[in-house]
Amino acid sequence: MSKWVRSGVLSGATDLVAQLGGNFSLLAECAGLRADALKDPDMPIDTAIIPRFLDLAAEQLDCPAFGLRLGQMQDMSLFGMLATVIQRAPTVGGLVRNLAELFPLHTQGAIVGLREEAGDVLLTYEPSAGIYPSHRYVVELGFSVLVAEFRRHCPSWCSGYISLRHAPPADPTWHYRILGPDLVFNADRNALLLDAALLAHPIAPAHSSFPDGHDSESATPAPDRVALTPFLTERLIRAFLPSRLLAIADTARLLRISVRTLQRRLAAAATSHDAIVDSIRADLAMAYLRDSDLTIAQIAETLQFSETSALSRAVRRWYQCSPTKLRQNGESH
Numbered sequence: 001m002s003k004w005v006r007s008g009v010l011s012g013a014t015d016l017v018a019q020l021g022g023n024f025s026l027l028a029e030c031a032g033l034r035a036d037a038l039k040d041p042d043m044p045i046d047t048a049i050i051p052r053f054l055d056l057a058a059e060q061l062d063c064p065a066f067g068l069r070l071g072q073m074q075d076m077s078l079f080g081m082l083a084t085v086i087q088r089a090p091t092v093g094g095l096v097r098n099l100a101e102l103f104p105l106h107t108q109g110a111i112v113g114l115r116e117e118a119g120d121v122l123l124t125y126e127p128s129a130g131i132y133p134s135h136r137y138v139v140e141l142g143f144s145v146l147v148a149e150f151r152r153h154c155p156s157w158c159s160g161y162i163s164l165r166h167a168p169p170a171d172p173t174w175h176y177r178i179l180g181p182d183l184v185f186n187a188d189r190n191a192l193l194l195d196a197a198l199l200a201h202p203i204a205p206a207h208s209s210f211p212d213g214h215d216s217e218s219a220t221p222a223p224d225r226v227a228l229t230p231f232l233t234e235r236l237i238r239a240f241l242p243s244r245l246l247a248i249a250d251t252a253r254l255l256r257i258s259v260r261t262l263q264r265r266l267a268a269a270a271t272s273h274d275a276i277v278d279s280i281r282a283d284l285a286m287a288y289l290r291d292s293d294l295t296i297a298q299i300a301e302t303l304q305f306s307e308t309s310a311l312s313r314a315v316r317r318w319y320q321c322s323p324t325k326l327r328q329n330g331e332s333h
Contacts, residue, residue, distance in 0.1 A: 003109035003128065006080050007033075008041030009050060012073030013057070020061040030056050042080055047109025047131055054137035065174030067137035071144025072178060075152070078145065079106050092153055093199030096121060104223050108231050110142070113239045119196040124239060126165075126190050128231075129276075129283040133330070136166045136291045139190045144178055146192060154201045159194070163187030165284075166291035186292045188242040188302045229255070229265040234276050241280065245304040248273040282318040285311065289323055290330030296323045 010033075017024040025035045031053035037043050058066040076083045082102055089095045096114065100123075103112045109131050113124040125142045127135055143162065150157050163184040168175065176183060225232065236254050240246050246254075251273060252262040266272050281303050288299045300311035315323045 003047040003107060003131065004044040005047045005050065005107035005109055006041055006078070007037040007043040007045050008078045008080060010038055010053065010070075011041060011078055012070055013053070014038055016066070016070050016073060017057060017061065020063055020066075022057070022061045027053065027056055027060065041078075047107055047127075050109075050141075051127065051132035051134060051138040054141060055132075055134055058137050064169035064171070065140075065178075067139075067141035068144045068174055068178045071141045072148050074145050074148070076145075076149055082106055087203065089203055091199060091203060092150060092194075092201045093121070095149075095203060096123065096194060096199070102223065104228050104231055108228075110138070111231070111235045111238060113235050115239060117193075119199075121194045121199060123192045123194055124189055125192070126238065127283075128234060129279040131283075133286045134290050135190070135287045136164075139164065139166075140175075143190070143192055147179060150194070150198060153203060154198055157198050157201075158182075159192055161191070161193035163189060163191045165190055165287060167293040186294050226265060229262065230269045230271055230276065233262070233266065233273065234280060237277055237280055241284075241304060242302065245277065281305075281314065285315055285318070285323070286326070286330075289315075289327040299323070 014024045017027060028035050028037070031049055033045065033049050033053055034043075037045060054067050054070075058064055063069070076087055079086060082105060086098045086102055087095055089098055100112045100114045103110075108128060110125065110127050115122045115124070123146070125146075126139055132138070143164075147159070158180040159182060161182050161184070162179050165187055166185065168185040172183075172185075232255060233251055236251050237246050240250075248262065249259055252259045255262060257265075262273065266276070284303055285299060288294055288302070289296075292299075294302070296311065297308045300308045303311065305311040305314070312323055315321070315326060319326055321329070
């Protein structure tokens with residue numbers, strides 16, 4: 001099933017491509033994006049078009065920081081009507097929690113996760129399984145937008161830890177300039193640490209006020225957690241994968257439902273817990289082999305395979321070739 005997102009998530013792309021001396025119409029055509037799509041930010045487009053466009057733009061414009069630079073030209077308005085609801089919070093922490101809760105209404109093509117850690121919050125972000133082979137530029141775009149938003153409220157803020165699954169570019173100057181000095185590449189997750197001071201920082205009144213008579217809560221329905229069970233299941237499995245692989249009983253407990261209820265809801269969506277685990281591992285194996293410098297043994301450990309040979313067998317089942325061949329194909333892309 002296709003997953004959709006507002007074309008507004010590429011706002012600013014026309015200007016950035018022009019600044020870099022490129023032809024937006026040609027890039028859009030190559031990516032499968034209608035040339036006039038950005039005239040209406042509410043136009044729904046296939047989520048896969050976003051990373052495809054970013055990949056093409058970065059390569060053809062020789063700009064490895066394309067996603068990062070585009071994110072600095074955007075703000076929360078990319079979420080459309082959801083923006084005012086997300087920003088209706090007294091603090092940055094409230095904004096972040098609203099974002100994670102409402103993100104599935106924006107798109108199910110990507111996942112935002114939050115984990116509390118001693119008063120701080122670790123925010124994770126990545127595309128859903130099967131969207132696009134490479135995660136590099138779309139993850140950098142997402143983190144760049146978030147960092148810009150946090151600095152709008154707290155200009156001096158800088159995260160003490162940001163990790164990316166992919167390898168660094170040959171010249172990471174833009175990455176350190178935008179994301180800060182505490183940046184880790186080839187990591188076991190895409191994560192952004194938000195400290196307690198930032199979370200407690202107040203949201204500027206201009207970001208939290210509403211026009212007279214406007215009721216955002218009635219205008220925006222709460223996510224249907226039953227219908228979102230496959231999405232929520234994937235979000236949990238991804239969140240815990242760096243440390244352990246969740247069994248179905250673990251996932252059911254975290255969702256506060258019985259195993260039978262979880263099985264029934266997933267079956268109604270034509271999937272299963274095992275199928276979701278398998279699709280996540282397949283997706284991350286492809287992303288690591290294309291985008292990171294991790295060894296195959298390190299990838300196997302990160303994806304919770306008991307040994308390298310188990311990962312190799314899985315990759316052959318998923319992609320009909322060895323991990324080494326898959327990595328070589330990605331490098332020649």
